[in-house]
Amino acid sequence: MSPAAQQRLSQVASHFMPRPTKGVSTLVEKHPDDIVVTCALRTAITKGGKGGFKDTAAADLLAGVLKGIILGSSIDPALVGDIAVGSVLPPGGGATEFRGAALVAGIPETAAVKSLNRQCSSGLQAVVDIANEIKAGVIDVGIGAGVESMSLQYGPGAVTEFSELLDNHMEAANCKVPMGVLSEQMAKDRNIARTDQDQFAASSYQKAVKAQKEGLFNEEIVPLQVKWTDPKTNEEKIITVSADDSIRDGVTPESLSKIRPAFAKDGSIHAGNSSQVSDGAAAVLLMRRSTAERLGQKIIGKYVTASVVGVKPLLMGIGPWKAIPVALEKAGISKEDVDIYEINEAFASQCVWCIKGLGLPFEKINPKGGAIAFGHPLGCTGSRQVSTLLTELKRTDKKIGVTSMCVGTGMGMAAVWVAE
């Protein structure tokens, strides 16, 4: 290019000063290059080892939710460029069976599939990866998904033995301290009272019961027909699973106070104030706003930005506390601007600590309950939060939401969303 042409180009480029990215009004603006969600669905989340999906492979759950996305959005499946699936436990990351699941779901072989694992935030990471691929122009339409069958794949096989090198490095070795043990220690160190934890856990149950009774989950759940073996009769049946089966009615702080601590005799963490072991899948269909408008897709929300941060492995529970302010800063809004926070309830202890640490009002947190009430299928949760959040924002006529979770080995992720 001649020097004159180069200078003319620089001049035009200099006419684009950075937009002020501050404030709600800027955030809710609509631009053709926004990354938008046109469909976000999940399966029911069921009890690990007992619930409706106890005999269903993770890939089958994924195929079911992908089918749901295609039916629900009426997108031409041939337009899907890439599918990212977050999953924590499957050997080999699940890469092979997830590709199979996409084909079963009716997505043609032209769509690529990848699996990824960022522990409990895998589902969110999958959505963020797809959003970034669209932003970078790699693809036009994509699906970010998450799936976990903890019934079939939870166990020691999911983690490789540590080498001597890692074991001899203190901080590295901390990465394999079990979640419950380190959370118990953190609860002790940071004085998170058991009564506060039980209070929070009970309210999670109560909110979920209420939401389920009012049918607030119906819109986001894809019913799946699966085979299920009755443990009493050993008889194989075909059942339709269309509701979360682990939400217990009548849970109160008093009833939780009677449960014995799980990780230490004098501890505060127990089965009733931690996330449940469960099975489930969720998926989010993403594209550019201009693409959505061209295809006539109904836009339900906008992905704004995400953050990922590291914390000490033994303090993994504080992840959201560190990740949320980073995401808000990137989005140019304050914590008060956010209408709903979906913060994963890995343990009541860490969730309560993060909420208090950030100074957030409890009314804005998980208004339909969380993982304590209906379960935390590890890889699924991050994508599941998107459908839970966007439906609730829309129902209550609110705008801005944040999803976040702590991540095993000491990380945190958060993402900012706008409902439309």
Next chain:
Amino acid sequence: MLHFRTEGFNGSAVKYSPFFDNRLAVAASANFGLVGNGRLYFLELTPNGIVPLKWYTTQDSLYDLAWSEIHENQVLTASGDGSIKLFDCTINEFPVQAWKEHSREVLSVHWNLVAKDRFCSSSWDGTVKIWSAQRKQSLLTLPTYSCTYSAAFSPHNPDILSCVTSDSHVRLFDLRAPDSASGHPAMIPIHGSTSAFVPGTLGSSAKQTIVPPSECLTHDWNKYRPSILATAGVDRTVRTFDIRAPQQGPLSVMPGHDYAIRKLAWSPHRSDLLLTASYDMTCRVWSDRSDMLVKDGDLMRTGPIGPTMGSELGRMGHHTEFVMGVDWCLFGSEGWCASVGWDESLLVWDVRAFVK
């Protein structure tokens, strides 16, 4: 809406003829004005749509044009090679006159509406020049020391000339005053002197914050209020100023465009109305809400009162690339206008169809 495709050439400016209600000229450039030829179109609005009367291809990109105020067939062009050319649409192929003094891209040309033997030009070389069509050399060179995107004579006074530059200032030259003509113009800081006003809603007290200076790309004199001009540019905001009170900040402020504003034009029919063209691919119609201003309007006496928030009345989003030029039709029913952009499109449309 009428459409004409300037195929292979990306529009940079459009102007209605001051003589005929159905005649337009468009300046355009190949490759977005970065490198390659320019083209000037003479176009006519006919019952069969927009029809090219004549076009001229030039060596370098064209960035602006101005109709002669004394000859109905003649148009001036501002060229990337530093030249200014006068084309006559009754003469084929070549310009009838050419001037070459600017050492860099000429970015604007403007004909004096009162003293009709004169016109001015502004350039990236940091000067504004005043010319007579009868003379080979310029009459006067005014230094601005920074890239000057737009220069214009006041439509009310033949000796007052304004320009806007990349240094975020309006310069006002009074050609009768010796020091002004020798390069000491009155200056209006567009971004505010020490602080600038961020408009609140109408009537609320103005909150003061520092606004960084930014390149000013376009300005225009109000056709009814002799002391009022409007500026706009990279900071996406239209501001109006009263030249009698240059240090008191803008009279009204119109934020709203998503990207830089490339061109603005006051309505020839209504004193509060103006039209903008922006890199955000829209044209927008604004009222500066001057009806809300102090009636007696003497800012020298009232002191700063904080700017009024102008309102966006409507927007036209049919362009599919940067909109670079816009102009109002002087004739007929009030509201017809034309816009050109990098989408190789000239659109002729009625503003009233887009007012909310």
